[in-house]
Amino acid sequence: MANEKNIFGKPLMLCCHNGGYTREGFCYVPNSDFGNHSVCAIMTDEFLAFSLARGNDLITARPEYSFPGLKAGDKWCLCASRWLEAERADVAPPVILNACNEACLKIIDLDVLKAYALN
Numbered sequence: 001m002a003n004e005k006n007i008f009g010k011p012l013m014l015c016c017h018n019g020g021y022t023r024e025g026f027c028y029v030p031n032s033d034f035g036n037h038s039v040c041a042i043m044t045d046e047f048l049a050f051s052l053a054r055g056n057d058l059i060t061a062r063p064e065y066s067f068p069g070l071k072a073g074d075k076w077c078l079c080a081s082r083w084l085e086a087e088r089a090d091v092a093p094p095v096i097l098n099a100c101n102e103a104c105l106k107i108i109d110l111d112v113l114k115a116y117a118l119n
Contacts, residue, residue: 004028005102007110015040015099020077023066027077029103035079036107040099042118043074047093050086075099080107087112094118 004012004026014025021037022028029038041047043058048070051058058076061069070076075096084107086092095116104113 006098007100007102007105007113008098009102010098012101013040013096013098015077015096016075018066018068019075027099027101027104029101036081036103037077038080038101038104039078039083039108039113040096041076041078041083041093042096043070043072043076044091044093045072046091047086048072050089050091051082054082054085056082077101080104084108084112087116092116 006012012026015027016025019025020027021033021035022030027038027040029036048059058070061067080103083092095113095118097113097117100113
């Protein structure tokens with residue numbers, strides 16, 4: 001996993017503390033990650049409400065899954081398809097490009113990601 005690349009083909013940067021599918025803070029995408037948790041995003045209230053309305057509660061802590069619960073301003077590795085769904089609904093959160101795994105490019109166009117970049 002340590003050899004995974006970001007969307008620019010460079011070493012994947014840390015996204016968040018204790019986050020991502022592997023809970024290592026990097027947006028690693030192991031073969032077992034069918035959700036493709038590859039987009040490093042900074043949460044917004046709008047996105048969290050959108051995700052909750054879609055049946056994915058990212059707000060409530062779930063200690064049994066080492067999930068702290070998120071609030072606006074937190075960084076987290078999101079599923080590429082959910083991020084794209086939010087983009088189409090005009091509620092996509094900003095992204096940190098150097099921490100987005102290249103796997104997200106299977107679903108999201110690079111230019112679309114760049115439009116939401118904070119770095």
